[in-house]
Amino acid sequence: GENVEQHPSTLSVQEGDSAVIKCTYSDSASNYFPWYKQELGKGPQLIIDIRSNVGEKKDQRIAVTLNKTAKHFSLHITETQPEDSAVYFCAASPGYSTLTFGKGTMLLVSP
Amino acid sequence: KAGVTQTPRYLIKTRGQQVTLSCSPISGHRSVSWYQQTPGQGLQFLFEYFSETQRNKGNFPGRFSGRQFSNSRSEMNVSTLELGDSALYLCASSSTSGEETQYFGPGTRLLVL
Numbered sequence: 364g365e366n367v368e369q370h371p372s373t374l375s376v377q378e379g380d381s382a383v384i385k386c387t388y389s390d391s392a393s394n395y396f397p398w399y400k401q402e403l404g405k406g407p408q409l410i411i412d413i414r415s416n417v418g419e420k421k422d423q424r425i426a427v428t429l430n431k432t433a434k435h436f437s438l439h440i441t442e443t444q445p446e447d448s449a450v451y452f453c454a455a456s457p458g459y460s461t462l463t464f465g466k467g468t469m470l471l472v473s474p
Numbered sequence: 475k476a477g478v479t480q481t482p483r484y485l486i487k488t489r490g491q492q493v494t495l496s497c498s499p500i501s502g503h504r505s506v507s508w509y510q511q512t513p514g515q516g517l518q519f520l521f522e523y524f525s526e527t528q529r530n531k532g533n534f535p536g537r538f539s540g541r542q543f544s545n546s547r548s549e550m551n552v553s554t555l556e557l558g559d560s561a562l563y564l565c566a567s568s569s570t571s572g573e574e575t576q577y578f579g580p581g582t583r584l585l586v587l
Contacts, residue, residue: 395574406478406564406578407517452517456574461507461530464517 365390367455369465376443377473384468386453387435393455396429396436397462401450410451411438443472476501478567478579486585492553495582499546499567505529506548507576508540511562520563523548524570552584560586 366389376382388396394415399407413420413427413436420427424443429436440447450469454462479498487493499506507530508520519532523542540550546567552559562583566576 397575399578404580406580409575409577412575454517458574461519461522461532462509462517462574462576463519466516 365393365455365457365463367453367463367465369453369468371468372466373469373471375471375473378443378445380443380472382438382440382443382447382470382472384438384451384453384470385435386437386455386465387433388455388463389434390455390457391431391434392457393463394458395456396427397454397456398425398427398438399452399454401452401467403449407452440470443470445472445474448472478565478577480563480565480579480582482582483580484583484585486587487555488587489555489557491555492551493555493584494549494551495563495565495584497548497550497565497567497579499548499565500577503567503569503577504546505568505570506542506546507566507568508548508550509564509566509578510534511564511581512560517564520550555586557586560584 369386397412401407426439450467453465481496505524507522511517522530526542537553542548562581564581566578568576
């Protein structure tokens with residue numbers, strides 16, 4: 364089955380800096396890669412996703428890149444703000460509503 | 475549009491008991507997936523239901539089961555609870571089976587004593 368590795372497990376940045384979280388996956392059949400943000404006491408919130416026919420996608424301060432050949436994808440957050448502090452999860456799916464998640468990255472943005 | 479709702483939000487049970495959790499998907503969504511979240515194992519897929527049929531199942535013992543009703547609401551049941559079943563149980567809905575974009579509810583926190 365699919366296996367998703369996520370790094371780093373924790374990331375501390377200063378407000379205004381950029382943050383990058385990287386994931387690798389094992390199943391070449393995976394074609395959908397979402398990123399979720401989870402705040403304390405809440406469920407994961409979809410923040411951006413990318414499909415295998417696209418190499419990069421941006422949404423304001425957030426961008427995701429995908430390298431299908433190397434089987435890795437990354438989340439980039441620019442101009443970080445304290446409210447970006449949360450746990451971020453990457454996931455991969457070959458379809459049929461089954462997501463395999465990475466172990467998560469705790470992002471701490473200090474003012 | 476209202477999001478995914480889950481009830482109850484918190485539960486405390488003892489070993490050997492059984493528990494039923496409920497999930498109401500986003501209006502118009504017909505697919506419901508369940509996940510277990512623990513500090514050690516992270517987020518793990520339990521099963522997915524679409525049109526009252528289980529479409530996919532994760533690697534969990536038979537003590538974990540679920541069902542879906544004609545209005546797309548879903549329930550999951552865990553029988554003969556073990557301490558290791560303590561977790562956050564998350565429900566996610568998507569518009570159709572095979573539609574990967576999933577939206578999560580707030581979860582039900584289960585503590586087994």
